[in-house]
Amino acid sequence: MTTTTKALILMIETHHIPAAQQAYNVLHDSILGLEIKPGQSVSEKEISTRIGVSRQPVREAFIRLSHEGLLNIRPQIGTFVTRLNVSHISEAAFIRVALECAAVRESIQKATKADIKKLYRIIESHQRANEDGDFDQVYIHDSAFHIKLFEISGYPGVWKMVNQARSHMARLRSLSVVNMTYSVARSMEYHTQILTYIEKGDGEAASLSMKNHIESNVAYMERLIEEMPDYFET
Numbered sequence: 001m002t003t004t005t006k007a008l009i010l011m012i013e014t015h016h017i018p019a020a021q022q023a024y025n026v027l028h029d030s031i032l033g034l035e036i037k038p039g040q041s042v043s044e045k046e047i048s049t050r051i052g053v054s055r056q057p058v059r060e061a062f063i064r065l066s067h068e069g070l071l072n073i074r075p076q077i078g079t080f081v082t083r084l085n086v087s088h089i090s091e092a093a094f095i096r097v098a099l100e101c102a103a104v105r106e107s108i109q110k111a112t113k114a115d116i117k118k119l120y121r122i123i124e125s126h127q128r129a130n131e132d133g134d135f136d137q138v139y140i141h142d143s144a145f146h147i148k149l150f151e152i153s154g155y156p157g158v159w160k161m162v163n164q165a166r167s168h169m170a171r172l173r174s175l176s177v178v179n180m181t182y183s184v185a186r187s188m189e190y191h192t193q194i195l196t197y198i199e200k201g202d203g204e205a206a207s208l209s210m211k212n213h214i215e216s217n218v219a220y221m222e223r224l225i226e227e228m229p230d231y232f233e234t
Contacts, residue, residue, distance in 0.1 A: 019057035034174040083233040092165035101207040106153035108203040
């Protein structure tokens with residue numbers, strides 16, 4: 001089942017969601033999952049027909065995705081999925097390191113035993129999803145770990161900024177399904193390491209581990225640029 005098919009089923013089940021949000025969800029997931037490839041053109045008419053909404057909410061979704069850097073709207077020419085911008089991904093990594101390392105340090109002082117147990121359960125769910133090859137759930141549990149750290153830190157609202165930065169990095173994972181299992185396993189190693197340091201009360205070590213976790217994506221990007229140069233804007 002493709003990402004778009006899943007999204008369409010979800011829309012049917014949650015018809016109360018505004019049409020513009022429905023259109024955004026479908027397009028956002030299709031772009032991040034590379035069902036719609038970098039550089040590929042998209043049209044309001046095609047998308048509105050595919051998901052069964054008028055063109056106005058699709059236009060709103062296009063504008064929102066353009067502001068997030070995922071679509072390039074060129075008047076009189078067309079709308080295109082942006083290529084992976086190396087500068088944007090590097091900036092996203094910079095933002096994530098600054099905010100998520102700060103959240104980790106805050107969590108050292110505030111994490112309860114219940115919080116620690118919850119984080120371990122998230123890692124276990126992450127592991128099961130990886131073993132099952134359910135990469136949609138893998139991404140959900142990966143995000144859940146980071147979201148929980150912001151909740152523990154006392155700054156849950158910061159996640160919105162981090163999640164937007166993650167959008168630029170998410171497509172990196174989708175570019176190489178062959179290496180997905182290894183990538184997920186490595187991510188879980190970092191999560192386990194971060195949590196271990198939080199339990200020990202070692203804020204510097206936990207922060208450094210988070211920094212290495214995030215910056216490993218940049219190293220991965222450099223290899224992918226060589227393998228798939230047409231998908232990148234350098």
